[in-house]
Amino acid sequence: MTDTTAQGAPVLQVTDLSVDFAVDKKWIPAAIDVSFEVHAGEVLAIVGESGSGKSVSSMALLGLLPKNARVTGSIKLMGHEMSEMSSSRVREIRGNEIAMIFQEPMTALNPVYTIGAQIVEALRLHTMMSPTQAKDRALELLTMVELPDPLKAFNSYPHQLSGGQRQRAMIAQSLSNDPVLLVADEPTTALDVTVQAEILDLMRNLRDHLHSAVILITHDMGVVADLSDRIAVMRRGLIVETGTVREIFSNPKHPYTQELLAAVPHLGAADSTGEEIDLTAALAAATGNEDAIAVDAEELARREAANKRALEIAERAQRAAEVEGTTPILELVDVAIEYPKQGRMPAFRAVEGANLVIRPGEVVGLVGESGSGKTTIGRAAVGLLPVVEGTLTVAGVELTKRDPKKLRSLRRKVGMVFQDPSSSLNPRLPVGESIGEPMFLAGVAKGDALQKRIEELLDQVQLPRSYRNRYPHELSGGQKQRVGIARAISLSPELLVADEPTSALDVSVQATVLELLQDLQSRLKFACLFVTHDLAVVDVLADRIAVMRRGAIVEQGTRDAILRNPQQAYTQRLIAAVPLPDPDKQRERRELRALLLDKS
Numbered sequence: 312m313t314d315t316t317a318q319g320a321p322v323l324q325v326t327d328l329s330v331d332f333a334v335d336k337k338w339i340p341a342a343i344d345v346s347f348e349v350h351a352g353e354v355l356a357i358v359g360e361s362g363s364g365k366s367v368s369s370m371a372l373l374g375l376l377p378k379n380a381r382v383t384g385s386i387k388l389m390g391h392e393m394s395e396m397s398s399s400r401v402r403e404i405r406g407n408e409i410a411m412i413f414q415e416p417m418t419a420l421n422p423v424y425t426i427g428a429q430i431v432e433a434l435r436l437h438t439m440m441s442p443t444q445a446k447d448r449a450l451e452l453l454t455m456v457e458l459p460d461p462l463k464a465f466n467s468y469p470h471q472l473s474g475g476q477r478q479r480a481m482i483a484q485s486l487s488n489d490p491v492l493l494v495a496d497e498p499t500t501a502l503d504v505t506v507q508a509e510i511l512d513l514m515r516n517l518r519d520h521l522h523s524a525v526i527l528i529t530h531d532m533g534v535v536a537d538l539s540d541r542i543a544v545m546r547r548g549l550i551v552e553t554g555t556v557r558e559i560f561s562n563p564k565h566p567y568t569q570e571l572l573a574a575v576p577h578l579g580a581a582d583s584t585g586e587e588i589d590l591t592a593a594l595a596a597a598t599g600n601e602d603a604i605a606v607d608a609e610e611l612a613r614r615e616a617a618n619k620r621a622l623e624i625a626e627r628a629q630r631a632a633e634v635e636g637t638t639p640i641l642e643l644v645d646v647a648i649e650y651p652k653q654g655r656m657p658a659f660r661a662v663e664g665a666n667l668v669i670r671p672g673e674v675v676g677l678v679g680e681s682g683s684g685k686t687t688i689g690r691a692a693v694g695l696l697p698v699v700e701g702t703l704t705v706a707g708v709e710l711t712k713r714d715p716k717k718l719r720s721l722r723r724k725v726g727m728v729f730q731d732p733s734s735s736l737n738p739r740l741p742v743g744e745s746i747g748e749p750m751f752l753a754g755v756a757k758g759d760a761l762q763k764r765i766e767e768l769l770d771q772v773q774l775p776r777s778y779r780n781r782y783p784h785e786l787s788g789g790q791k792q793r794v795g796i797a798r799a800i801s802l803s804p805e806l807l808v809a810d811e812p813t814s815a816l817d818v819s820v821q822a823t824v825l826e827l828l829q830d831l832q833s834r835l836k837f838a839c840l841f842v843t844h845d846l847a848v849v850d851v852l853a854d855r856i857a858v859m860r861r862g863a864i865v866e867q868g869t870r871d872a873i874l875r876n877p878q879q880a881y882t883q884r885l886i887a888a889v890p891l892p893d894p895d896k897q898r899e900r901r902e903l904r905a906l907l908l909d910k911s
Contacts, residue, residue, distance in 0.1 A: 329345070357526060412496065426453075530817045560894055641706075643665045645702070646691070649661065671805070675854065722749075803835070809828070
């Protein structure tokens, strides 16, 4: 990757692109005078929050906007003005010269056709290939995207592949006709950190191999630092700043860019003394790879934010000392958890031999890849899954035997914040009713007392009291998650289980939700099991970290012990896969990850 723009005419040149939508007989702007260009072999990252206009701009390039959209300005592909082309010519270009990788492959791929059939269809629509030639080309593409068994993937349906494999298959389909421009819209958001690292490596190798121009649309600044050459920052439909990746990360000019970068959680931001951790160096030392990177002494210097971080760390240490020796809120002893038999599907054991303790007021991060068993433990902790072996005790309630009375008493002591706030709230209920429902059903409050309590909870999660009469669809993602948090703490739980509560949110919204959770936990003193695959997020919140792999807890300890001196090879690889919002440090991290993978 270089900071210099590729030589020659741009593959795509966008000038004064504006997109408006007709709503209630008014034109509402979504993108305003957007201008950028991208050259062959170059990655341009377009970053910003949801609603900033980045995805709308890319859809305009492909002619995929709805009928109520109005597009003005110039879009030139290889020097040819697309606005002057016929609709049939645009359809020919789409999927042939311009291809798109969507955020969620499960919804982008057709569930009733095999992967092979979908790639063959794309090939035969745009070329004169025979079915046999198209199949050979499809297998070649599936091999190119490094699927372990291309023939098996060719004959598989989307639901039969893992998330990472589906994303690779969709990339293969996108590359089927050697596009000159590839638009990747949040291509790694729905993936685990290790799978994300693999997809980023794949996209980097394909970019170098095919020399295509790439537009990367994302809000993940670690992904931007890993893959991009230049960055365009969007806010409220406008491009507010552009520059090379190093210019934007090292010296952002616009206040919004500065806010965006400041909101990114940094893995290893500070140790117990408040000093910033160079986690790549620490990881290299822990794994015996000190020579793999050159550590700049200046990178270890205290940063301006370290003082605040030091206070947070000191509070954690004091909290840990206070809870030591107290009766656990959550205790797992040699626990095995199974998903029950359904029809012809046998019972599936998702967790085996798990031991974990969470004490009052303590935050424990449970991390690992998808399928490792993290969410299974969280669901068991709130009584949603049975324990088939061992002992699970939550807030003094022993859950090994499925006793309905015990489960009812547990409901008042445990709250849960779900991953997707949109699907966890009833769309037919106003926000106030969603928050008040647990208290009403538990008989804790009713009438005026219930209404007063709802207002207090809205205050606690920093939402206006007037929002009690709004419906979920009227709120943003961050606001809906605040409602979910208010509902979870409505019964003053002793334990809060947070299952990926920020993974569906933009980075700046994620930062505010994390600050809210920290503040609430500090004031209300509930214990928290924080389930996530994002180590940078759990680093902000957790006192201790437990690492899961294939249904087993493979390592656990204090935050500093796990992040600074991981003992298990799996934990080391997990940390090395986390992209850093710094292009130079990310290059070092990528090199170290390659060494760890070679050793495994």
